[in-house]
Amino acid sequence: MLEVEVIADPAAAVVALDPVRSRLLAELAEPASAAALAARVGIPRQKVNYHLRALESHQLVTVAGERRWGGLKERLLVATASSYVVSPRALGAAGTDPGRARDRLSASYLIAVAARAVQEVGDLWREARAKNKRLATLSLDATVRFRSAADRADFTRELSEAVTALVARYHDDTAPDGRAHRLMLAAYPLPRIEEDT
Structure with missing residues (x-):
């Protein structure tokens, strides 16, 4: 079972987003029969079987x-993953695209960039798994509590300068066997619920 699966197929997204089916996916973190699921969720076994066939036809569940x-x-x-994310690719032309954003400091641009990462990494990871290979990635996640807006501005300037210097040091357009990597840094206020815990 994968930790997370990125759903790129529109039909699979529709199936996974159905409230009953998403509940069944959550219940299938451990292998279960249709009868056991029916008892857990309070739906007749025949209806559970109908939903399971739909999930199975889109490779969201598999026989264990x-x-x-x-x-x-x-x-x-059993579910094929512990959790699922829908790729913007599933929305076709309506999916988000950072190239359409006018304000690169806006929340909509940040969301579009994060969504592009979901789409691109999802596609690359699916391809790597098909070849039985690992996908080289790097993720940094930190929380910074600024004393003031001035400190936040200073941090932003210093971070930008440091990243620019690192990119300048390691970027090589002439490397024949090199491979370009996308670097994304983002900052946004921590949701109050997380901040309180």
């Missing part, structure tokens, strides 16, 4: 095994 229950054989299904 079989077991005998009385004289019957029942399939055990």
Whole structure:
């Protein structure tokens, strides 16, 4: 089971976003039968089977095994990932694109850049898994509590200068076997719920 799967197919996104089906996906963190799921979620087994077939047809759940229950054989299904994210690719032309943003300091630009990362990394990771390879990535995540807006501005300036210097030192357009990497840095206020905890 993957930790996270990026859904790029529009039909799979529709299936996964259905409230009943998304609940079944959450319940299938561990293998379960349709009968067991029906008892847990309070839906008739026939309806659960209908939803499971839809999830299975889009590779959101997979067969984890079989077991005998009385004289019957029942399939055990499990979600293909612990969690799912929908790629902007699933929205086609309506998906977000950082190139359309006019204000690079706006929240909409930040959201578009983050969504592009979901789409690009999702596509690259799917391709790497198909080749049984790892995808080289780097993620930094930190929380900074600024004393003042002036400190935030100074931090932004110093960070920009440091990143610019590092990029200038390591970027090489002439490297024949080099591979370009996208670097994204973002900062936004921590949601109050996280700040309180």
